[in-house]
Amino acid sequence: MRLNAALVLFAALLALPVARANDTAPADLPAIRAQQVEFRQEALAKQGLFKDVDEKQRQELVAKQTRFIDLTEGKQAFADLSPADQVETVNTLEWIKAAITRAEDERLVCERTKVVGSNRSTRVCRTVAERRAERAEAEKAMEERKMCGAACKGN
Numbered sequence: 001m002r003l004n005a006a007l008v009l010f011a012a013l014l015a016l017p018v019a020r021a022n023d024t025a026p027a028d029l030p031a032i033r034a035q036q037v038e039f040r041q042e043a044l045a046k047q048g049l050f051k052d053v054d055e056k057q058r059q060e061l062v063a064k065q066t067r068f069i070d071l072t073e074g075k076q077a078f079a080d081l082s083p084a085d086q087v088e089t090v091n092t093l094e095w096i097k098a099a100i101t102r103a104e105d106e107r108l109v110c111e112r113t114k115v116v117g118s119n120r121s122t123r124v125c126r127t128v129a130e131r132r133a134e135r136a137e138a139e140k141a142m143e144e145r146k147m148c149g150a151a152c153k154g155n
Helices: 002-014 027-044 055-072 083-101 128-152
Strands: 110-112 121-127
Touching: 027 055, 027 083, 055 083, 083 110, 083 121, 121 128
Parallel strands: none
Antiparallel strands: 110 121
């Protein structure tokens, strides 16, 4: 019975809406918070989904869940959080989701960036795999530019 409840909660976690570049937010903050409280209790008790997690990862997971719980204390909606806390909340939820599913490359990482020539910041969210690919592509472009030398000046 307890395992079935954990699986249902796990499925609900996977179905959570996540913040993307279009600034959509997790739907029901109090429900997500309650879910994380329950997950945290299971992790501390080494039960359910967390019975096979190694101690180091369990401690890191509990720390992230504690931070999420602290950030969302008394908040009824995602919009009640400051922009910095919104980003941290989304990143923390995504880290927890990745830790549970062990799908690190699918974890979203969000950051607030300012467009050149503007004081307005925007939230940009990409998966770890997308960030890694962009970084590799940029490094490759820089290497090609170095090897090309004077012949590339027109490009």
